[in-house]
Amino acid sequence: MLTASRASLKALSIGIGLLFTGAVYYTMHYNPRWDWTAPGVGKLPRDIVAEFMDRAYAQGQGGTAQLSYFAKDAADSAPAAQDRRDGAPIPHQVRQVIAQGMTVAVIHRIGPARGEPAQDVIDVFTIKDGRIAARERYPTRFAAPGQEDAS
């Protein structure tokens, strides 16, 4: 039979609890499964895409942005797209963003820039580990204002 004070047992248990907390933090934080260099680590897929598009279109830094935002082995059906090159800012208008899970579809009109004509596209991004793992581009054409079929 041992005797101990309640206060010391309580302090001991809290100490062990804090030790466990530190151990869990350390083990998880330094787990090699996380790529802390990914710009979108822990962020929502739609936010990652929005950040990339802001860099690539509004700031015209697509070349540098794609280096960090696109995974090295990313599949891109439009690898020569303007948004993967640095240059003058590209005017564009986002019509709609549809996000489900790790998939983000952006329906947008890319204005004429850098000697290329305007184009309407649907970009479907797939996010993995804080980066864009795939981008599928579907060229389309938006109806001109007032020409939508009202039937």
Next chain:
Amino acid sequence: MNDDRIEIALNAGTLWRAVITLLRLFLGAWMLNSGYSYWAQEFGLPPAFPQPFGTLPASNQMLVTMVEVGLFDFVKTVEVIGGLCLIFGVFVPAATLLLLPVSAVVFYNAVFLNLRTDRLFSPTYMGVSCLYINVIVALAYVRHYLPMLALHSAPGSLRDLAALPTIFKQPDSNQHT
């Protein structure tokens, strides 16, 4: 004997209490890290780990949606509060119960959405272990839940709140030794 001092018998009962205490503390540590990581990222602090969004599409969809609609704010707050309670040994039965739905959803996400049935019995996989630990700790405190499991009950009145200060009474004297 001094009221602050207790006798500890070296028997199975003490071992059981020690194991339950360690499980309680580990569950608290895990929950605190999980909740902290979410809020840390929101406030620009270094998280223990980035918020995982699942491996398979159904899991991606559930987790992303929970964050987008703000439900994760509630879940992660519950984890922080529950985790702190378990670590500091206060309101333990209530905190254990509070964390049970969180652990159940973590289990559901791991087994039914990410299909990690291969790790169903892996003690190091917290996707399933947090529910097992939560249930074991809850069972250890089951005597605190028995009054609310009464088959027959009648409503009281708000005057019952006058008994609220009793929840701060001296440490539980049940030794089971």
